Amino acid sequence: MKIDLYSLNILATVVREGSFGQAATVLNTTQSAVSYQIRKLEERLGIPLFDRSLHRATLTSAGEIVLEEGRRLLESARQIEVLTERFADGWEPNLKVIVDGILPIEPILKALKVMAEENIPTRIQVKVEFLGGVQYRFVKEHADIMLVKDYQPDPSLNEHQLEEMESILVAAREHPLSSMKQASLDDLHHYVELTVHDSSEQYVPGGDRMMFGGERIFYMSDFNSKKQALLMGLGFGWMPSFLVEKEMKEKSLIEVAYRGGSRHRFRPSLIHRAGNSLGKGGRRFRELIIGK
Amino acid sequence: MKIDLYSLNILATVVREGSFGQAATVLNTTQSAVSYQIRKLEERLGIPLFDRSLHRATLTSAGEIVLEEGRRLLESARQIEVLTERFADGWEPNLKVIVDGILPIEPILKALKVMAEENIPTRIQVKVEFLGGVQYRFVKEHADIMLVKDYQPDPSLNEHQLEEMESILVAAREHPLSSMKQASLDDLHHYVELTVHDSSEQYVPGGDRMMFGGERIFYMSDFNSKKQALLMGLGFGWMPSFLVEKEMKEKSLIEVAYRGGSRHRFRPSLIHRAGNSLGKGGRRFRELIIGK
DNA sequence: TCTTTCCATCGAAATTTTCGATGAAGTTCC
DNA sequence: GGAACTTCATCGAAAATTTCGATGGAAAGA
Numbered sequence: 220m221k222i223d224l225y226s227l228n229i230l231a232t233v234v235r236e237g238s239f240g241q242a243a244t245v246l247n248t249t250q251s252a253v254s255y256q257i258r259k260l261e262e263r264l265g266i267p268l269f270d271r272s273l274h275r276a277t278l279t280s281a282g283e284i285v286l287e288e289g290r291r292l293l294e295s296a297r298q299i300e301v302l303t304e305r306f307a308d309g310w311e312p313n314l315k316v317i318v319d320g321i322l323p324i325e326p327i328l329k330a331l332k333v334m335a336e337e338n339i340p341t342r343i344q345v346k347v348e349f350l351g352g353v354q355y356r357f358v359k360e361h362a363d364i365m366l367v368k369d370y371q372p373d374p375s376l377n378e379h380q381l382e383e384m385e386s387i388l389v390a391a392r393e394h395p396l397s398s399m400k401q402a403s404l405d406d407l408h409h410y411v412e413l414t415v416h417d418s419s420e421q422y423v424p425g426g427d428r429m430m431f432g433g434e435r436i437f438y439m440s441d442f443n444s445k446k447q448a449l450l451m452g453l454g455f456g457w458m459p460s461f462l463v464e465k466e467m468k469e470k471s472l473i474e475v476a477y478r479g480g481s482r483h484r485f486r487p488s489l490i491h492r493a494g495n496s497l498g499k500g501g502r503r504f505r506e507l508i509i510g511k
Numbered sequence: 512m513k514i515d516l517y518s519l520n521i522l523a524t525v526v527r528e529g530s531f532g533q534a535a536t537v538l539n540t541t542q543s544a545v546s547y548q549i550r551k552l553e554e555r556l557g558i559p560l561f562d563r564s565l566h567r568a569t570l571t572s573a574g575e576i577v578l579e580e581g582r583r584l585l586e587s588a589r590q591i592e593v594l595t596e597r598f599a600d601g602w603e604p605n606l607k608v609i610v611d612g613i614l615p616i617e618p619i620l621k622a623l624k625v626m627a628e629e630n631i632p633t634r635i636q637v638k639v640e641f642l643g644g645v646q647y648r649f650v651k652e653h654a655d656i657m658l659v660k661d662y663q664p665d666p667s668l669n670e671h672q673l674e675e676m677e678s679i680l681v682a683a684r685e686h687p688l689s690s691m692k693q694a695s696l697d698d699l700h701h702y703v704e705l706t707v708h709d710s711s712e713q714y715v716p717g718g719d720r721m722m723f724g725g726e727r728i729f730y731m732s733d734f735n736s737k738k739q740a741l742l743m744g745l746g747f748g749w750m751p752s753f754l755v756e757k758e759m760k761e762k763s764l765i766e767v768a769y770r771g772g773s774r775h776r777f778r779p780s781l782i783h784r785a786g787n788s789l790g791k792g793g794r795r796f797r798e799l800i801i802g803k
Numbered sequence: 804t805c806t807t808t809c810c811a812t813c814g815a816a817a818t819t820t821t822c823g824a825t826g827a828a829g830t831t832c833c
Numbered sequence: 834g835g836a837a838c839t840t841c842a843t844c845g846a847a848a849a850t851t852t853c854g855a856t857g858g859a860a861a862g863a
Contacts, residue, residue, distance in 0.1 A: 220516050221595070222588045228512055239810060252852050254810065259851095264592075265599035274809065274860045280604040281595065284634075288591045295587065296514045299580045300556075303513070303573065307557035312572040342576075531841060544821050546842065551820095566829045567840065 221263040224296050226256045227289040230268065233257065234286055238275060305340040311498030313342050315362040320347045320415065320441050321459050322366055322384070322487055330507035334500070341500030349441070352417025357490070363501050364491045366508070377493040379509050380486045388481040389463055389472045390455035397473035404479065408433040411454030415439050446472075457483065513555040516588050518548045519581040522560065525549065526578055530567060597632040603790030605634050607654040612639045612707065612733050613751050614658055614676070614779055622799035626792070633792030641733070644709025649782070655793050656783045658800070669785040671801050672778045678721070680773040681755055681764040682747035689765035696771065700725040703746030707731050721749050721775065738764075749775065 233242040233253065243250045261268050268282035278286065306312055318327060324347075331343060348356050350369075357365040366381075390396045396410060412431055416438035430436070437454060439445040442462055449456060450466065455475055466472040474481050489508055491497050497505065525534040525545065535542045553560050560574035570578060598604055610619060616639075623635060640648050642661075649657040658673075682688045688702060704723055708730035722728070729746060731737040734754055741748060742758065747767055758764040766773050781800055783789055789797065 220520055220585075220588065221592050222516065224512050224515055238808080240808080249853055250810075251812080251854080254812085255851070258811085264595040266595055269810095271810070276810070281598040284598070284604045285591065285595060288587075288594070292584065292587050292591065295580075295584050296512065299577065299584065300513050302580070303556040303558055303577060306573045306576070312576045530839085532839080541822055542841075543823080543843080547820070550842085561841095563841070 222260075222289075222292075224293060226260040227285075228293055229253055229256045230260065230282075230286060231290055231293060233276075234278060302340050309499045310340050311363075311500050312340070313344065314364070314498070314500045314504065315360060316343065316345045316504065317353050317357045317360075317362045317365040317367075318345060318347050319353045319365075319367045319487065320349045321368050321386075323459075323461055326508060327366070330504055333507055334503060337503075339500055339503065341498070343500065343504070347441070349415045349417040350419075352419045355417070355419035363497060364489065364504065366487060366489055368485055368487050370488065370490060375493055376490050379489045379505070381489060381509065383484055383486050385460040386457045386483045386485070387460050387463060387467070388455065388475045388477055388483075389449060389458055389467070390475050391450055391452040392470055392473055393452050394455060394473075396455050396475045399476060402475055402477045404431065404477075407431050407455070407475075407477065411435045411437055413437050413439060413445050413448050413454045413456035415441055415445055514552075514581075514584075516585060518552040519577075519585055521545055521548045522552065522574075522578060523582055523585060525568075526570060594632050601791045602632050603655075603792050604632070605636065606656070606790070606792045606796065607636045607652060608638070608796065609645050609649045609652075609654045609657040609659075610637060610639050611645045611657075611659045611779065612641045613660050613678075615751075615753055618800060619658070622796055625799055626795060629795075631792055631795065633790070635792065635796070639733070641707045641709040642711075644711040647709070647711035655789060656781060656796065658779060658781055660777055660779050662780065662782060667785055668782050671781045671797070673781060673801065675776055675778050677752040678749045678775045678777070679752050679755060679759075680747065680767045680769055680775075681741060681750055681759070682767050683742055683744040684763055684765055685744050686747060686765075688747050688767045691768055694767055694769045696723065696769075699723050699747065699767075699769065703727045703729055705729050705731060705737050705740050705746045705748035707733055707737055 229242065229246065232246055233239055236242045236245055239253045239257070240250045243253045246253070257268065264285070266281045267279055268285060269276035270279050316327075318324070327345065331345070334341075334343065346356065346360075346362075353365050353367045354370045356362065357367075368384075370376075372378075390410075394410070396402055396406065399406060408431070410433070412433050412435065414430055414436060435454075437448065439448055442458065445456060446458060446462060446466070448454065449458065450471060458472075463472050467474065489505060491501065491505065521534065521538065524538055525531055528534045528537055531545045531549070532542045535545045538545070549560065556577070558573045559571055560577055561568035562571050608619075610616070619637065623637070626633075626635065638648065638652075638654075645657050645659045646662045648654065649659075660676075662668075664670075682702075686702070688694055688698065691698060700723070702725070704725050704727065706722060706728060727746075729740065731740055734750065737748060738750060738754060738758070740746065741750065742763060750764075755764050759766065781797060783793065783797070
């Protein structure tokens with residue numbers, strides 16, 4: 220490595236200040252040290268950077284190029300320093316968040332936007348999962364935070380409940396269940412149930428307590444596809460209320476009059492490991508999500 | 512400056528080789544020197560880069576970011592080194608060429624293309640000038656090469672003649688001069704003469720030996736504008752033959768039957784300072800222009 | 804001409820880095 | 834379970850690099 224940032228910085232200072240001596244003053248060193256560093260850089264590169272035949276040393280054209288490129292290099296190096304300063308200051312380099320796809324994504328995007336505006340150095344990774352897949356991934360990938368509807372309580376996890384949400388059991392207007400006054404579990408079993416599938420690799424017994432245990436189940440990849448399938452009359456299923464408000468008002472989706480209850484209120488939670496595991500980035504994200 | 516390329520390179524080698532010891536072998540040094548450099552880098556940055564609690568040191572997440580950014584930095588530094596190696600090898604950083612606008616630009620563009628393909632590190636600057644302005648700029652801006660129709664001979668300049676060209680005295684078909692069987696100098700003086708103007712700041716007496724000294728002269732900025740003006744019938748003037756071939760064949764421009772001669776053959780030259788003033792870039796350019 | 808500024812250079816001093824050895828902790832293999 | 838091996842930290846001594854402070858020559862300015 221012929222180039223080093225130290226002498227490049229001296230080169231830049233010499234040119235900025237106009238003379239070796241003035242650069243030495245600015246750099247709190249002596250003129251001979253500056254001279255030594257410049258000479259050494261020239262020797263390593265094998266080309267003169269300054270023309271000494273004049274009274275004041277002036278850059279050669281090669282020197283100009285080296286200076287120009289060197290300044291770029293110094294600027295990049297300073298940016299790395301800024302980054303590491305913030306890491307040293309408690310901003311973690313990475314923050315991994317797993318989100319249950321049943322939750323509205325908008326507040327999360329808003330939080331990310333705020334954090335981007337605040338110039339936060341943390342790289343935030345958000346992954347959307349479903350049902351048991353959320354916690355499964357949280358554990359498997361050592362994520363920092365999960366936003367989840369249901370989870371296996373664990374004393375090593377810190378929980379903060381978010382605002383209450385509601386799921387509604389719906390079907391398309393044309394679907395037979397929509398016209399029933401009263402639907403029994405048996406009635407439900409006659410039709411296809413739509414649900415989303417998670418990506419936990421293991422089988423979790425009783426993983427989704429909202430499912431009815433019928434024989435014909437279609438698994439969709441997310442709630443938007445599930446809504447499309449519901450609208451097509453493919454079957455019935457639970458949907459978060461905020462996703463079907465419009466369709467219910469238009470009566471393209473109808474609440475199923477299930478005896479066991481067609482509404483289900485729940486409070487999603489923001490979970491992270493207890494103790495001081497979150498860095499500044501994680502804490503800021505938490506703060507933005509739980510609303511202070 | 513907390514960061515230095517030397518320790519960054521060691522960091523990258525440690526990660527690539529998998530251990531401090533192996534990195535030391537590759538870098539031809541000892542394990543303790545590697546350990547020392549990594550520790551010092553960590554101290555300066557104020558954050559640990561490796562997690563030593565495991566058997567083998569593994570990168571922390573901050574370490575990963577520093578490594579990633581550090582690699583980029585090292586890559587840039589190496590590029591500067593490559594550049595300076597080529598400067599040291601005789602490729603000059605800059606090459607300034609002044610070209611007379613009367614010459615066809617195509618061979619020059621071809622030469623530039625070849626040199627770009629050859630990955631030549633020299634930054635080439637081409638400026639187009641006219642008449643006396645070419646040499647004026649060559650001197651004033653310390654250009655390396657000029658391609659010129661006429662110039663003031665000078666023993667310190669090296670000349671190489673290029674292929675002969677021809678200028679033709681033309682006017683538009685509708686122009687009165689076009690229908691004359693024989694035109695005298697007096698006849699010419701009745702009409703507007705079109706010429707291009709150079710940007711030499713001084714008045715050069717008798718600068719353009721091709722002008723007829725009439726009273727009404729229009730100065731255009733280049734030969735394309737001049738051709739436009741000729742086609743519009745604004746006046747008469749000299750044009751390099753390669754620029755008016757098509758128009759003369761179509762008879763939209765007609766050769767003026769001037770008694771003193773309506774054709775003028777000349778050999779443009781490639782000029783540079785005598786001796787060893789040209790670097791490899793300049794010599795390659797010369798070679799490409801004069802055709803070996 | 805005298806003074807000042809600019810830069811190179813030199814030996815001595817200071818600082819940084821490497822070396823080589825040692826030791827602790829973890830891993831592998833038998 | 835224990836011997837052999839690998840990995841990394843650490844230490845004092847040695848080596849290498851860098852800085853210091855002084856000196857001198859060359860050019861510019863007064």
